[in-house]
Amino acid sequence: MGKTTGFLEFDRKVESYAPVKDRVKNYKEFTVPMKEKELKDQGARCMDCGIPFCHSGCPLGNLIPDFNDAVYLGKWEKASKILHSTNNFPEFTGRLCPAPCEEACVLGINEDPVSIENIEKNIVETAFKKGWVKAKPPLNRTGKKVAVIGSGPAGLATAQQLNRAGHLVTVFERDQKPGGLMRYGIPDFKMEKNVIDRRLDILKEEGIVFECGVHVGNDIKADELKNDFDAIVLTGGATVRRNLPIEGADLKGVVQAMDFLGQNNRRVDGIKDLGEEILATNKNVVVIGGGDTGSDCIGTSIRHGANSVSNFEIMPMGTSERPQNQPWPFWPMRLRTSSSHKEGAERFFSISTKRFIGDENGNLKGLITSEVEWVTTPGQRPQLMEVKGTEKEWKCDLALLALGFTGSETTIAEQLGLEMDGRTNIKATDKDYKTNIPGVFAAGDQRRGQSLIVWAISEGRQAAHHVDKYLMGESALPLKGEGDLPRV
Numbered sequence: 001m002g003k004t005t006g007f008l009e010f011d012r013k014v015e016s017y018a019p020v021k022d023r024v025k026n027y028k029e030f031t032v033p034m035k036e037k038e039l040k041d042q043g044a045r046c047m048d049c050g051i052p053f054c055h056s057g058c059p060l061g062n063l064i065p066d067f068n069d070a071v072y073l074g075k076w077e078k079a080s081k082i083l084h085s086t087n088n089f090p091e092f093t094g095r096l097c098p099a100p101c102e103e104a105c106v107l108g109i110n111e112d113p114v115s116i117e118n119i120e121k122n123i124v125e126t127a128f129k130k131g132w133v134k135a136k137p138p139l140n141r142t143g144k145k146v147a148v149i150g151s152g153p154a155g156l157a158t159a160q161q162l163n164r165a166g167h168l169v170t171v172f173e174r175d176q177k178p179g180g181l182m183r184y185g186i187p188d189f190k191m192e193k194n195v196i197d198r199r200l201d202i203l204k205e206e207g208i209v210f211e212c213g214v215h216v217g218n219d220i221k222a223d224e225l226k227n228d229f230d231a232i233v234l235t236g237g238a239t240v241r242r243n244l245p246i247e248g249a250d251l252k253g254v255v256q257a258m259d260f261l262g263q264n265n266r267r268v269d270g271i272k273d274l275g276e277e278i279l280a281t282n283k284n285v286v287v288i289g290g291g292d293t294g295s296d297c298i299g300t301s302i303r304h305g306a307n308s309v310s311n312f313e314i315m316p317m318g319t320s321e322r323p324q325n326q327p328w329p330f331w332p333m334r335l336r337t338s339s340s341h342k343e344g345a346e347r348f349f350s351i352s353t354k355r356f357i358g359d360e361n362g363n364l365k366g367l368i369t370s371e372v373e374w375v376t377t378p379g380q381r382p383q384l385m386e387v388k389g390t391e392k393e394w395k396c397d398l399a400l401l402a403l404g405f406t407g408s409e410t411t412i413a414e415q416l417g418l419e420m421d422g423r424t425n426i427k428a429t430d431k432d433y434k435t436n437i438p439g440v441f442a443a444g445d446q447r448r449g450q451s452l453i454v455w456a457i458s459e460g461r462q463a464a465h466h467v468d469k470y471l472m473g474e475s476a477l478p479l480k481g482e483g484d485l486p487r488v
Contacts, residue, residue, distance in 0.1 A: 017031060026303075047106065058104075080123055080124065092196075094122075104329035149234050149236055150237060171211065172220070175212065181237065185265070217411035226439070241257075253363055258293070283397035285396070286312060287399075293404070310394070314372060317335060370391050462479060
C-alpha cells in the first residue's frame with residue numbers, strides 16, 4: 001500500500017485556506033486545492049501498516065489503505081469506486097467529518113497521520129469533475145414501498161441503499177429542500193449547498209421521490225404512513241436544542257444557534273421571507289458552547305460584521321497532544337482550533353454563564369460569568385464548582401446558545417407507539433434497527449443521539465440492509481466495510 005518509504009519522505013499536508021481578509025467577505029468555501037502530485041505524495045504516506053486501525057476508527061469501515069494506494073498510483077477512477085463502495089456521500093464527509101480515522105492511523109502513533117479526509121474529498125471531487133459519478137437506477141423493482149422520514153445524511157443513505165435494492169422509496173422532509181442540518185445548519189463556507197444539490201439530482205434520477213414541506217406527524221399522520229408503505233424508517237435526527245435555564249434567558253438577543261445558522265443559510269440561498277432577522281452586525285457577540293456548532297456561529301458572526309466575538313466553553317482548555325488517559329487509537333479530547341476560530345474570535349475556557357442582563361425594553365445588553373473548575377473524587381463523577389470571587393460582567397448584544405441537543409422530537413414516535421429512552425431517542429436495536437412496532441425502523445441521531453455525520457451515513461446503510469431483509473427475507477445490501485452488492 002502506498003510507497004514503502006513514503007511516510008519517511010513526505011510530510012503531512014492538507015489544503016490551505018484563502019486569507020482571512022478575503023474569505024470573510026462571502027460565504028463561499030475557501031480551501032485552496034492541492035496539486036495532483038501533492039495528493040499522490042499524501043497517498044504514498046499510507047505505510048502498509050499490516051493492521052489498518054483506520055478501518056476501526058471509521059464508522060463506515062472505509063477501505064482507506066486501498067483508496068490511498070489508488071491515489072498514489074494515479075488511479076483516480078479506481079479510488080472513486082473503492083470509496084463509494086462503503087460511503088454514499090464522500091463529498092459530505094470529506095468536508096464535515098472530524099476524521100476519527102486519522103486519530104486511529106497507525107502512523108499517528110509517533111508522526112502526523114495520513115491526511116485521509118483531504119484525500120477522500122479530492123477523490124470524490126475528481127470523480128464528479130470527470131463524470132464518473134452517475135445515476136444507477138435499479139434494473140428491476142420489487143414493488144415494496146418504503147417511507148424514509150428525514151432527509152439528512154442518515155435518511156439519504158437509507159434511501160439510496162433501499163432504492164438500489166429495487167424498492168420504491170419516498171423521502172419526507174418538513175423543510176422546503178432536502179439535506180437536513182447539512183442544508184439548514186452547516187454554513188455555506190464549510191459546504192456550499194450546490195454540493196448537496198448535485199448529489200440530490202443523482203438520487204432523483206435513480207428514482208427516489210422527495211416530498212418536501214411535509215411535516216410527518218402533523219401533515220401526514222402515522223396511520224396514513226402505515227397504510228401506504230410496507231416499511232417506515234425514522235431518520236429525523238436529534239433536533240431538540242438544549243436550553244440555558246438561567247435568569248434572563250428569555251431576553252431578546254438570547255438565541256439558539258440553530259435558529260441563527262438556519263436563518264443565515266436561508267438568507268444565503270436567496271430566501272426573502274425570513275421572519276424577524278437575527279443578525280450579528282455591529283454587535284458584541286458571545287457564543288456559548290465550544291463545539292462545531294459554536295465554531296459555525298463564530299464564522300457566521302464575523303461575516304455579518306460583528307464588533308466582537310467571544311466564545312465560552314465550560315470545559316477546561318484541552319491540550320494539543322493526546323491526554324494520557326486517551327491513548328492511540330481512541331478518539332482524544334484535545335484542543336481543536338477551527339478555521340472560524342482563527343478569523344477573529346477570542347476563546348475562554350472553564351467559564352460558566354450565570355445570568356443575562358437586559359435593558360428596560362427587554363433587550364440583551366450583557367451577561368455575568370464566573371470561572372469554574374471540575375473537582376474529581378475517586379469513584380465519583382467530576383463535580384462542577386464555581387471559583388469564588390471570579391464574577392465578571394460582559395457587554396453582549398447577541399448571545400448564541402450552541403449547547404447541543406437533548407434528543408428527538410416525539411410527535412411521530414408517539415403516534416406510532418414507539419418506545420423511547422430517557423432522552424427521547426427511539427429505541428431500536430444495534431442488531432437490526434427495528435423498533436417495537438413491526439415494519440418501523442430508526443437510524444441516525446434519532447436512534448443513537450447527537451453524533452457525527454459519518455455515523456449518520458453508517459446508520460442509514462446498516463438500517464437499509466435490515467429493512468431490505470425484513471421486506472424480502474434476505475438482503476445483498478452491504479453491512480459495514482462490505483462493498484455494494486445490490487440484488488438487482
